[in-house]
Amino acid sequence: MTTSCNKEVDRIKAGFNVETKESDISQGKVGVKTLHKQVEGHSFMKDCSLKSAFQPYWMTHCDLLMKTNNISQSEGASNEPMLNGQSANRMHNTDRPTDSETRSGDQKDERCPICLDPFKNKKQLKCKHEFCKDCLRQAQEATGPICPVCRVVFGKIIGDQPDGRMSDYTMPSFLPGFSDCGTIVINYEIQSGIQTEKHPNPGWPYSGIHRRAYLPNNKEGNEVLQLLKRAFQQRLIFTVGTSRTTGIEGQVTWNDIHHKTSMFGGPDRFGYPDPKYLSRVKEELKAKGIE
Structure with missing residues (x-):
């Protein structure tokens, strides 16, 4: 070794x-x-x-x-x-056959990838991975409706975003890289409040925020807008934690769904032009079950 x-x-x-x-x-x-x-x-x-x-x-x-x-x-x-x-290789077999396709002689060798014991009340997800019903339930309680093997979302994720308001409007000026259309402006408003059991310090206050973001007013930009609205309704856009810029605790922060908060300056300044931004943010939303 x-x-x-x-x-x-x-x-x-x-x-x-x-x-x-x-x-x-x-x-x-x-x-x-x-x-x-x-x-x-x-x-x-x-x-x-x-x-x-x-x-x-x-x-x-x-x-x-x-x-x-x-x-x-x-x-x-x-x-x-x-x-x-x-067998460690068998544990990573992501193409398990369904019950109808499994030969009876192979069933005794099947094991749950969580507890590593023979299946009890086997449950198969849409990604084809299989688990004991109780193992999957406990994993879901700990991490949400996400497959423990491949991380594919199999249910509706509800985040810990505090109460707030999301609104949008359009304006005729264009974003760099999207000269053939106008701009969608998104406004987020989260009021200050008290942290709940879902937050890092229950009972402590958190500071609210106002954030503005921009999308091109074209077909793909409007598709992303609708996805962001769904994510906001499921409380996934923001969370409560420590600010990455100030290091202050008890702040409302972005929750890994990136936004363009400036119209200009490129990726370094969270602005445009950024040709791959729309495809990236759709992948980030997909990872949270929003697609």
């Missing part, structure tokens, strides 16, 4: 207070188990985070792992690394 590999394993073990044990070496497979040092149990999401932390490490360095253990491969033997007794 290389020095960098050992350092990465040591970092993960220290972070989760665990040790690892390799066992069941047969037919080119290595069983890797994690052993918690503490006596008390650990929460569901901590356990899942531990498995997620080790999973990509064994996937990336499986060849080094096998060389370290001097495993000789016989003809036709599997060379897949094993994580908690399961």
Whole structure:
């Protein structure tokens, strides 16, 4: 194992207070188990985070792992690394067959990618990934309706944006790079208030804001406007946190959906021209389930 590999394993073990044990070496497979040092149990999401932390490490360095253990491969033997007794490559199979396509002999080998145990009340998402019903429910409570494997949104995400108002109007002047149309002006108003349980410091005040943004008044610009309106209704445009420019806590800040707050100056000044902006912001909205 290389020095960098050992350092990465040591970092993960220290972070989760665990040790690892390799066992069941047969037919080119290595069983890797994690052993918690503490006596008390650990929460569901901590356990899942531990498995997620080790999973990509064994996937990336499986060849080094096998060389370290001097495993000789016989003809036709599997060379897949094993994580908690399961093939690491199988865990990343994103093209699982549906129930009607799965042969009965293969069902006993199917495992939930969250708990790594055989499925209990299996549920398949639209992205085709499958999970135990209870595992998916707990993951959804922790991170929202987002697939834990591929991050595709499978439900309606509601953010923690404070109450506010969004309005828009058009003007005839054009934006650099869009000389054939006018401009859409968007106004956001968020009043000051008290943080709720969804915010970093419940019961503490936050400072409101007024923000103005610009879009070209063409077909694509109007499509983005409608998407932004949906995102605002789902409380996804803003959040409460620490200002990236001032470092002051308890501020209403943008929530990873970028806006053009200036008509000019290019990307460095959050303005136009920026030929790829509209496609980028649509991808950011899509990542939040707005498309």
